[in-house]
Amino acid sequence: MILSRSRLLLSIAIKHLSKRTRQTLVAVAGVAVGVGFFLAVSALMIGSQNDFVETLIDAAPHVIISDELRSPTPQPGRLAYPGAAIRIRGFKQRTEVRGLRSWQEIVRASESVAGAIASPSLSGAVTLRVGGREEPLAVVGVDPAIEARVSTIEEVLVAGRLRNLETTQGGIIIGEELADKLGVGMGDIVGATSARAGTRSLKIVGLFGKGRGGLSAGSGYVLLREAQSLTGQPFVINRIGVKLSDPYAAEAVAASLERRFGYKAESWQERSADFLSLLLTRNVIMYTVVSAILLVASFGIYTVVSNSVMDKRRDIAILRSIGFSEGDLQGVFVAEGIIVAVIGVIAGFLLGAVLLVILGSLEFTIQGKVENLPLDRSPRQFAIAGLASLVSAVIAAWLPARKAARVDPVDILRGAA
């Protein structure tokens, strides 16, 4: 019964629209262009955002636990007399041993999260020396087998392999840029000096490219053992990088590790909070612009339905006299808006798909690498565009349709007689 009624109202709406083809087509085109460009713009914005976030996520381990504390531990003198009335000054400061104590336990705790891999490392400062040139270097000692699974260094190496650290005694991997500065290349020997352990000779067994993977030009990789002896900190670990199977769990994992061990555990979100807030602003701008496009499209629907109501005042009176209710008439004209929107959305999906194919085929050369635009083709965007158009169409059609329902048949009949 209700179905047959809506079918009847729909058939009247279709008849009305088919008699005003041009206006209907303009309104349909408006919706189609709105939906199409919504899809293209949001695919670009979300695609580039995902690409960017992926880079942020993969640049470094998802969680990094370092031997720093958010706030320094209170000195024993303070702990012994909490709230003491006398202020003690000049007591001997206890020297904290650097490094993560019981780091094996932290590694075990980190790896208890499903799919997580933890890579312990030691970083310290050394000076690289070649001939008369000196350059500071943040050296990171790693276990190549584990580190390769946690970070993306392997991918950004332009020469050599991470494994070379194991096969070559005293091997080091540094950035291309630094190597250029020092005037050295693969296989060359450099001197490394640290404050605690004097000078050693290291052999360059790998180079990583510049501007990639968030590695700074001033860092270098050696074997963990090498770093410990180089910086005079045997058996010490001061940094654990954790890679998670779900990067978005990083904040929770970091918080629980920090609560348990007291050391600072930083998630990738915390590290890149400023970038993430930038992305939020970008999204706000995007949705504002595309909503404006969809809003303009709904003006077209308003015009079509509004003109239709004006033209069909006589028909409205006839239908009312036959026994159609006010709601029926409103339904007819809202249906007109919905028909325009549905056709427009379908056409817009096609337009959007074509635009995505075109955008996807564009190629750009960035630093010698051919790249495509990152596009997000998820059905979610199609659903949002379709739904938003339908809702705005219903509102745009509802306003004039209300007028149709309020037409007084007697006024029309009296005027015509």
Added chain:
Amino acid sequence: MSAPPLMSARSLQRELPGDPPVQLVKGIDLDITAGKFVAVIGPSGCGKSSLLYLLGLLDRPSGGSLAFEGRDTLPMDGDARARLRLERFGFVFQFHFLLPEFTAIENVLLPIRRLGRLREADARRRALDVLDSMGLADQAHKTPDKMSGGQRQRVAIARALANDPSLVLGDEPTGNLDTANSARVVEIFRDLARNQGRAVVCVTHDNDVAAAADQRIHMRDGYIEGVD
């Protein structure tokens, strides 16, 4: 003595707001009975069309009472009145008032489909039967602009009869027709009352229509001057 009236109006009034308000219908008492063809006549502006719109529940009275089959129609909401028009009333106007985009049979199907009691095949058969009874079976698939004035008016009558109404209301139904077509419409209206037992109320200027009616209500300045 006789069957209770189908519709009865008591002190029925209708005025348009204004300064001073315009009185269209001034306290009319009227009973409409099944099987009777009633003509409402009078000069232009005497309120006869206004009376018809009140009787057809298209307009709401400003005062008095109006009962259909003993039920007071005043408290009914718009939907209930629309429902009553759909099920029990049929309107025929001076101009054919067909929907121009729809063919003859589609026009006749409008009230049948809206009522929704018949399945599609039965609804079409019903529509075709009614058109056939108007001698229009061969015109069923033409749009109004392809038909003559007389044919259009008969399609309009067919549409009014589609849901088998108890009350048929005509507003100058012959006003735009030539003599031959007028005579045909008058004949149909008489048949609707005498042989099909419907109540027919017809507002008219046409003396032939008035002459054919069982009863003539003379109106002047919003009230009933006389009945014969």
